[in-house]
Amino acid sequence: MALLLKTSSDRGPWWREEFGKALPDLEFRLWPATGRAEDIEFALVWKPEPGFLRALPKLKVIFSLGAGVDHIFEDPHLPEGVPIVRLVDEQLTRQMVEYAVLHTLRFHRQVPGYEAQQRDKRWHELPQKMTRERRVGVMGVGEIGGAVARKLAGFGFDVAGWARTERKIEGARVFAGRGQLTPFLGRSEIVVCVLPLTPDTTDILNARAFAAMPRGSYVISIGRGGQLVETDLLAALDSGHLAGAALDVFREEPLPASSPLWTHPKVTLTPHVAAITDPRSALSQVVENIGRVRRGLAPLNVVDPKRGY
Numbered sequence: 001m002a003l004l005l006k007t008s009s010d011r012g013p014w015w016r017e018e019f020g021k022a023l024p025d026l027e028f029r030l031w032p033a034t035g036r037a038e039d040i041e042f043a044l045v046w047k048p049e050p051g052f053l054r055a056l057p058k059l060k061v062i063f064s065l066g067a068g069v070d071h072i073f074e075d076p077h078l079p080e081g082v083p084i085v086r087l088v089d090e091q092l093t094r095q096m097v098e099y100a101v102l103h104t105l106r107f108h109r110q111v112p113g114y115e116a117q118q119r120d121k122r123w124h125e126l127p128q129k130m131t132r133e134r135r136v137g138v139m140g141v142g143e144i145g146g147a148v149a150r151k152l153a154g155f156g157f158d159v160a161g162w163a164r165t166e167r168k169i170e171g172a173r174v175f176a177g178r179g180q181l182t183p184f185l186g187r188s189e190i191v192v193c194v195l196p197l198t199p200d201t202t203d204i205l206n207a208r209a210f211a212a213m214p215r216g217s218y219v220i221s222i223g224r225g226g227q228l229v230e231t232d233l234l235a236a237l238d239s240g241h242l243a244g245a246a247l248d249v250f251r252e253e254p255l256p257a258s259s260p261l262w263t264h265p266k267v268t269l270t271p272h273v274a275a276i277t278d279p280r281s282a283l284s285q286v287v288e289n290i291g292r293v294r295r296g297l298a299p300l301n302v303v304d305p306k307r308g309y
């Protein structure tokens, strides 16, 4: 019986080595060398080809190579009844927290403004808010967003969260549901979006959302590109309503060279690297789940196809 890995990164051989150490009895196959479809019991995937998973008759579990599973649900022909497992990985959460903190502090401490002044050799002090006066809003307060909100609250920021349903986060007020989105945005000067991509969250960062935020606010988009209406963001930056944006995810990846985001003076962007799945840390839960399935137990961290995460 075999496990198939489909990744768009060059970390395939690394995964092979780590799997070989942890599960030497499991045959490891690296896409596109899939071999006999009947042998494949487990698939660990990033952006599987539509229809491909359905053609694996013995498939027992689909593992996402990332925390998000939208790249799997994009396949309209998924096999029925095969559980889909998302990655819940401490290291991945830690990296997302680092990225959110990095850019929140960067905006809070006016680094883009000072960088511009340095280019002009200008020695000038910009006004600085106290941390407790800076209202940060975290959209999505599950596994990753909850950790982001708690860490930012630990710095002393005035943190609120927004979620689909009521939740409790230590040190942060949580706004829940669409009805509370506008008041949440209205108090948030730095919005960090870590939501999963679902039909409900598609295009959620749009002109209306930006208009609800206070003038001079910032956006940090590290959930999924499909949540951000890029033309609305550019308009809000150009009008001066938004002061800056840090973007790691895009509607089209790689971001096309023609995108005005690349060169916009108020945009900092990275190529979807806020968190990178590291086999050394992510492998153990895949191994644990394979062990559970072999013992006849349900895997952990199965997503709800109706909810989409």
Ligand code: GLV
Residues within 6 Å of the ligand: 065, 066, 067, 068, 069, 092, 275
């Ligand atoms: C990365 O985007 C992930 O889903 O982990």
